[in-house]
Amino acid sequence: MIGEEIREILMTTREFKAKMSDEVKDSDSLLQQGIVDSFGLIQLVVELEARFSITIEPDDLQKENFESIDSMVGFIEAKRA
Amino acid sequence: MVFLFHSPAFIICVSLVLVCYWALPHRFRNRLLLAASYGFYCSWDWRFLSLILVSTFVDYNCGLGIHRAKKKSTRKALLLVSLGVNLSLLCFFKYFDFFIEGMVALCGAFGFDPGFTTLNLVLPLGISFYTFQTLSYTIDIYRGKFEPIRSWIDFSLYVAYFPQLIAGPIEKARDLLPQIQAVKEWRRVQLREGIYLFVYGAFKKVVLADSLGRVVNEIFDTPEASGAQVLIGLWAFAIQLYCDFSGYSNMARGVSHLFGIRLSTNFDLPFFSKSYFEFFRRWHITLSGWIAEYVYMPLYFYIPTLSWVRRLGGIRVQLLLGATLSLLATRLIFAIWHGASINFLLLGVFIYVTQLLTVGFRMLLHRVPETGRTPLRWAGNTLRVLLMFHIFCYAMLLFRSHDLQQIAAFTFALFTDLDPLALVVARYWYLYVIMVLLAFYEAVQYRRADQLFICRAGFYTQMVFYLVLIFLYIQIGAIADHRFLYFQF
Structure with a gap:
C-alpha cells in the first residue's frame, strides 16, 4: 500500500515522471538510475512528509532510507511505528 | 616505445x-x-x-x-x-x-x-x-x-x-x-562483441578523432579566430575528445571481452543528454559514478546533519545546502582529477555554476503548466539536447585553450563576431560528414537502447557495416599523431 503510494508520487510528480516507468522495480535504486537526483530528493522528501504525515529529521537523511521504493517503505513504516 | x-x-x-x-x-x-x-x-x-x-x-x-x-x-x-x-x-x-x-x-x-x-x-x-x-x-x-x-x-x-x-x-x-x-569459458558471442567494440573503437579514434584533431589544432593555433571558426573548433574538439576517449574505452572493453571479462560501459551516448545530471550518467561514467558514490552522496547526506546547517532552516533548506555544497566539491574534484591547471579549475567552476543555473531553471519550469502535445514536448527535448551539447562545447574551450588570454579572446569572438553563413566552410567538409554520420548511428543506438545492436544483426548487415568503416577509413584517412588524449591523466 505504502509502496503503491510512493510509486504514484513518482509517476505523477513532474520532477520524476519523465524518468519513472512501470518497469522500475520496487527494489531498484532510484538514485543510481537517475530517477531521483539530489535536487529531486528535496521534492520527494516534501511529498513524503505531506502524503504520509511524517516529519523527516536530518538524522533520517541516510542514503539507505531513500535508495529504492522498498527502502522508503521500510523507512516510513519505522517512522509511523 | x-x-x-x-x-x-x-x-x-x-x-x-x-x-x-x-x-x-x-x-x-x-x-x-x-x-x-x-x-x-x-x-x-x-x-x-x-x-x-x-x-x-x-x-x-x-x-x-x-x-x-x-x-x-x-x-x-x-x-x-x-x-x-x-x-x-x-x-x-x-x-x-x-x-x-x-x-x-x-x-x-x-x-x-x-x-x-x-x-x-x-x-x-x-x-x-x-x-x-x-x-x-x-x-x-x-x-x-x-x-x-x-x-x-x-x-x-x-x-x-x-x-x-x-x-x-x-x-x-x-x-x-x-x-x-x-x-x-570461451563463447563465440565474446568474440563477436569483442571484435566489434575493438574495431569500432579504433575507427572512432583513428578516423574520427584524429581527423578532427587537424581542424582543432588549426583553429586553436589561429591568433584571431572569428566567431564561426571558434564555434567550428569547439564542435570539432567536443567530438574529437568524445571519439578519442570513448574509442579508447571501447577498445579496452573489446580486448577485455576476448579474455572473458566484461568491463563497464564508460560512455553511453552522452550527446543525447537533456540535463547535466543525465550527462554525467553518460560521460566518463566510471569516474562520475566513483565520485558520486564515494564523495557526492556521503557529503550530501552528511552536510544536513551539521549543527550549523540545522540552525539555518527546515529539512528543505538543509537538503538544498547539502546538494549545492556537495555538488561544488564533486565538480571541482572531477575537473582537478583531469589535471593541475587554472584551466581545469575554471572548468570545474563553470560546470558547477551552469549546472546550478540549469537546476534552477528546471525548478522554475516545473511551475509552468504542462502541455500534453507531443510535437511541443519533442521540440522541447530537442532544444534541451542542443543546449546541453553547446554548454559542453563551451566547457571544452576551458579544457583545450592554451591560456586565459585565449579563453577571453575566443569567448569574445564567439559572442560578438558569429556569422552563421561563415560556418559553411568547404575545407572542413569532413567535420560535417562526421557529425551527420555519428549523429545518425548514435540515434539508432539511442532509439534501440542498445550500443551493440550491430552484433545482433544478420551477417550481411554486419558486413555492410564493416565495409562502410573501411570505406570511411580510406576516404577520411588517418593522420600521424595517434596518441590518446586521456593518456595524459
Missing part, C-alpha cells in the same frame, strides 16, 4: 597472449594476464611500475587488516593508511609542481621570493585511474560491502589489468574482482 591499442605490435602481442590464455588451465590464466599486464606497462613506462606495486601491496594488506580488525579505530586507521599512501602518491606526482608554481606566483605578488623550485615531475601513466580503482577496494571493505580476497595474484591483476590500466574504465572491486576470479 608506446604500445598504442591499435598499433600492429599491440595487436600481435595481445593475440599471442589470448591464444596462450585460452590454451592454459584456469589456475595459470591470471598469472599469465598479470605477467602480460606488467609487461605492457613496462613497454609504456617501466619507471613507475614500482608505484603500482606499492599501491598493490598497501591495499591488499589494508583490505585484509580492515576485515580482520575488531576495533572501529583500527579499521579507520587502516583505511586512512590506504587513503594516505594512494592519495599522497597521486597528489605528489600530479599536483606538486602546480602547488609550487602557485605558491611562487602568490608570494611574487607580495614581492617575496620563497625560493621554491618545481621538480618537473613526469606523471606516471595511469596513476589517476588505478589509484581511484584500488581505493574503491579498501573503502568498500571498510563499509562492509565487499570481502577482501586472499589471492595476491588476483588482487595484483585487479590493480594492473592491462586493458584498463592506463585510461580506465575505473572498475570497482566488487564489479571486476569476481570476474577475475571466476572460471571462464
Whole structure:
C-alpha cells in the first residue's frame, strides 16, 4: 500500500515522471538510475512528509532510507511505528 | 616505445597472449594476464611500475587488516593508511609542481621570493585511474560491502589489468574482482562483441578523432579566430575528445571481452543528454559514478546533519545546502582529477555554476503548466539536447585553450563576431560528414537502447557495416599523431 503510494508520487510528480516507468522495480535504486537526483530528493522528501504525515529529521537523511521504493517503505513504516 | 591499442605490435602481442590464455588451465590464466599486464606497462613506462606495486601491496594488506580488525579505530586507521599512501602518491606526482608554481606566483605578488623550485615531475601513466580503482577496494571493505580476497595474484591483476590500466574504465572491486576470479569459458558471442567494440573503437579514434584533431589544432593555433571558426573548433574538439576517449574505452572493453571479462560501459551516448545530471550518467561514467558514490552522496547526506546547517532552516533548506555544497566539491574534484591547471579549475567552476543555473531553471519550469502535445514536448527535448551539447562545447574551450588570454579572446569572438553563413566552410567538409554520420548511428543506438545492436544483426548487415568503416577509413584517412588524449591523466 505504502509502496503503491510512493510509486504514484513518482509517476505523477513532474520532477520524476519523465524518468519513472512501470518497469522500475520496487527494489531498484532510484538514485543510481537517475530517477531521483539530489535536487529531486528535496521534492520527494516534501511529498513524503505531506502524503504520509511524517516529519523527516536530518538524522533520517541516510542514503539507505531513500535508495529504492522498498527502502522508503521500510523507512516510513519505522517512522509511523 | 608506446604500445598504442591499435598499433600492429599491440595487436600481435595481445593475440599471442589470448591464444596462450585460452590454451592454459584456469589456475595459470591470471598469472599469465598479470605477467602480460606488467609487461605492457613496462613497454609504456617501466619507471613507475614500482608505484603500482606499492599501491598493490598497501591495499591488499589494508583490505585484509580492515576485515580482520575488531576495533572501529583500527579499521579507520587502516583505511586512512590506504587513503594516505594512494592519495599522497597521486597528489605528489600530479599536483606538486602546480602547488609550487602557485605558491611562487602568490608570494611574487607580495614581492617575496620563497625560493621554491618545481621538480618537473613526469606523471606516471595511469596513476589517476588505478589509484581511484584500488581505493574503491579498501573503502568498500571498510563499509562492509565487499570481502577482501586472499589471492595476491588476483588482487595484483585487479590493480594492473592491462586493458584498463592506463585510461580506465575505473572498475570497482566488487564489479571486476569476481570476474577475475571466476572460471571462464570461451563463447563465440565474446568474440563477436569483442571484435566489434575493438574495431569500432579504433575507427572512432583513428578516423574520427584524429581527423578532427587537424581542424582543432588549426583553429586553436589561429591568433584571431572569428566567431564561426571558434564555434567550428569547439564542435570539432567536443567530438574529437568524445571519439578519442570513448574509442579508447571501447577498445579496452573489446580486448577485455576476448579474455572473458566484461568491463563497464564508460560512455553511453552522452550527446543525447537533456540535463547535466543525465550527462554525467553518460560521460566518463566510471569516474562520475566513483565520485558520486564515494564523495557526492556521503557529503550530501552528511552536510544536513551539521549543527550549523540545522540552525539555518527546515529539512528543505538543509537538503538544498547539502546538494549545492556537495555538488561544488564533486565538480571541482572531477575537473582537478583531469589535471593541475587554472584551466581545469575554471572548468570545474563553470560546470558547477551552469549546472546550478540549469537546476534552477528546471525548478522554475516545473511551475509552468504542462502541455500534453507531443510535437511541443519533442521540440522541447530537442532544444534541451542542443543546449546541453553547446554548454559542453563551451566547457571544452576551458579544457583545450592554451591560456586565459585565449579563453577571453575566443569567448569574445564567439559572442560578438558569429556569422552563421561563415560556418559553411568547404575545407572542413569532413567535420560535417562526421557529425551527420555519428549523429545518425548514435540515434539508432539511442532509439534501440542498445550500443551493440550491430552484433545482433544478420551477417550481411554486419558486413555492410564493416565495409562502410573501411570505406570511411580510406576516404577520411588517418593522420600521424595517434596518441590518446586521456593518456595524459
